Amino acid sequence: MPSRPDAEAGRHGPVRVTLVLDVAAVGGAEIVLRNTFAHLDPRRVVADVVCLREAGPLADDFRSVTDGVVTLPRGGRLDRAGLGRIPRLVRHFRRRRTDVVVVSHHHRAALTLARIAAVLAGARSVVAAHDMDLTRVGSRVLPRHVVETLFLSSGLALLAPSQGRYLHDEEGVGASWRSRAREYVVPNGIPAPEPVPPERRAEVRAELGVADDDVVVLMVARLSRQKAHDVMLDAIARADRPNLRLVVVGDGKRREELEALVAERGLEKAVTFLGLRRDVPRLLAGGDVFALSSVHEGVPISVIEAMTAGLPVVATDVGALRDQVTEGVDGFLVPSGDAEGLAGRLARLADDPALRAELGCRAQERARAEFTVENTAAAFTEMVESVARRRA
Structure with a gap:
């Protein structure tokens, strides 16, 4: 396997991390990564970003907290599979002396190309998984070929x-030596509001x-099948509390269908x-309960x-909720699709202000x-320090 003079990376300075994305899109995982990079100690970790299709709307945000964003699109008509980007990635990793390459599971081109390039450049790679409990038939978090080649990576980051x-x-x-990589838990977190x-x-x-005595239930989620807003609407109807108000924040293809329901x-x-809003933390200040009826989550x-x-x-008790x-203690969980269960918990909280305050305090x-x-x-x-210390 190729080696570099500083094969035991991080010994002579900060670990150099390159995050490879298909595009720096505005998504939950990308925002968490951007915020994480903003809080890294540059004496220990420095990062840069490579985008394989286009820079994307979050590129400037990444530029403000990293060593830069580079775009490596396909090399032309002859590069149909995008394989021409592998040697370009290798050159980038070597030029920057990258120790650890991080790829996210839902950036499919990066998931394949960047891991191969990391091996060729003598760097280590980490696969970051950001979802679970996918319910569509045949749907997976990690493609089968990635699971069967996890041994090529030095780490699997879990939420x-x-x-x-x-x-x-x-x-x-x-399940086998091919599908194993050392696992690390890197939990989601948010900046202090x-x-x-x-x-x-x-x-x-x-x-x-x-009104002052209304109990406002906030649901912040895009209007998609995954979030199962129809189950939440059923729960609100079943709860049968005139002071219960559901405020839905988010937009999507189901809006007309849900409004008709x-x-x-x-x-x-x-x-x-309310549609799509950029002031969710502000809206939360006016709420009493937060609710989610998803069929799958991370x-x-x-x-x-x-x-x-x-x-x-x-x-709903899905994903890592x-x-x-x-x-x-700080809330209630019910099985996915259980409108009656959601209704019972919402009604209980609507009827008991002291319980709402107690659970809310513990949640905070x-x-x-x-x-x-x-x-x-x-x-x-x-x-990344652990991965960088390990021999490829």
Whole structure:
């Protein structure tokens, strides 16, 4: 295997990390990575970014917190499979003296090409998995060819321990020597929010048109089948509490369908669609409960934001949510698709202000202790330093 003069990387300075993406799109995983890079100690880790298709809308954000963003598109008509980018990636890794290459599971070109280039350049690679519990037939987090070649990588980054169990049980990770890589948990975290002024709650609730005694349930999720808004609407109807108000933040292809369902169920006074909003932390200040009815998730940032804001969570027990929410302590979890279960938990919280306050306080304490971007940056640093120390 190719080697470099500083084969034991990190011994003579910070670990050099290159994140390879198909495109720097605006997505949850990309935003977490950008925020993580902003909180790295440059004495220990320095990073740059390579995009294989185009820079993308988040490129400037990455430029502001890394050593730069480079784009390596296909080399022309003859480069149909994009394989021409492998030698260009190798040159980039060698020129920059990259120690660790990080690729995200949903950037499919990077997942294949960057891992091959890392081997050829004598660098190590880490595969970062950002999802689990995919429900579509034949759908996977990690493609089969990646699982069968995990031995080529020096690490598999997980969001939570339960994600590792899922990948082992459902996708064959660790089933043979070919499908093994050392596993690291790098939990999602968010930057500390700005302090909320006392008048913010009244301001937001006035904007939403809710009364002082209304119980506002916030659901922040794109309007897609994955988020199962129809189940949440059914739960609101079953809860049968006149003071329960569901505020849906997000947009997507299902909007017309869901608005028609609201009209059909006679829920116009109970449900408000706000569309896509950029001020979610501000909106959370006006809420009482956060809810999510997804059929699959990873570690949703929206739940961390809600807990940090002091809201109890009512959600379906999918993905790694049980690593975020403890039943009866800082929220409630019910099986996926269980509208009756969601309704019962929402009704209980609507009827008991003291319970809402108690669970919300515990949620906030836990989020501010565990789900911070500083913790994410620390775990990322430990991972890449460990990988860089290991011989390829």
